[in-house]
Amino acid sequence: MRETGVLGPTRVLTIERKLGLGENIFLVNATPRGAEVLPDIFHAIDTVYHNSPTYGRFNGYLVYSLYSLSSPRITRRILEELQKAELISDFFIFDIADFDAKPANYDYYNSTLGWGWDWSRWRDQIPKTLKLKAKFELPLDEVQPIVDFDTTDVLLLKHMFDDGDITQKKLAKILSLSEAQVNKRIKRLEDEKIIKGYRSTVSTTENELNLICFIELEKPQDQLLSVFYQLPYPATITMESRIRFAIQIAFNSQDMMGFLKGLDVLRPHLASCFVQTVHDAKMSMDSHPYDLYNEKTSRWETPGSEYLQDVQDVLKRE
DSSP states (O other), X not given: OTTTTSEEEEEEEEXXXXXXXXXXXXXXXXXXXXXXXXXXXXXXXXXXXXXXXXXXXXXXXXXEEEEETTSTTHHHHHHHHHHHTTSEEEEEEEEOSEEEXXXXXXXXXXXXXXEOOOHHHHHHHHHHHHTOOSOOOOOOOSOOXXXXXXXXXXXXXXXXXXXXXXXXXXXXXXXXXXXHHHHHHHHHHHHXXXXXXXXXXXOOOXXXXXXXXXXXXXXXXXXXXXXXXXXXXXXXXXXXXSSEEEEEEEXXXXXXHHHHHHHHHHGGGEEEEEEEEXXXXXXXOSSOGGGGEETTTTEEOOOHXXXXXXHHHXXXXX
């Protein structure tokens, strides 16, 4: 699949929350003025690293943002400032506690024809799955304890973030460590579940549709989440709490009806559910996410006052 271009470079999957760096997804309803200005604002704020126009319950932008756990209200402060400036009319914040990157099942993929999946099979299976008594072990944790780490760990993760295929020999040379020391540090980061795994990116097609489905359960019920693991497509299941999840999945646009009909079957078991599109994703920041770590203070720094000033500076240039 690498030879045919289906699989791209390896990406290291990490959760920095265990190191003190939080992450959230936020959605905004953009005003006409905001639709023009917000991309520049997102680019100016260092904590925002990814954004996409979106449609659904919120018509505006879907954004990924980082924050120091010592400053948990920074995202809300920025959004309230955007609301005050009449750039957005409403917003929604989903705080990421944990995530699982579900791998694809390529038994249903043909390099020439693409995905071949019978959606009626999934719809028929959902009621049977929900009735199962055996508990599905969801590989997610709501609470992420902070672990001991140092600057070298952060630098190690930074280089692995940039190049998922980097060798331990190259890392050892960059960090002035022995290969044995690098191996030991990586093994510890994996054991602590800071490094959650490694996944090759899957190439997109012109007909691919990327969606994020935000769901809220009536009560904690891991069995319901298992139905999304039955799909062959690669997906990311993200947890905010035991009842709030976001499922990001990409498939061919003609499969949209099959997915929505499956949601129709699930809907009576959900407290709430809405779907957002992600169709023109862009990396937003010039700096690196790991640049938020201050080596001198050994802390993640996300100064809210500076970011609020960034908003004002962009508006002055408008």
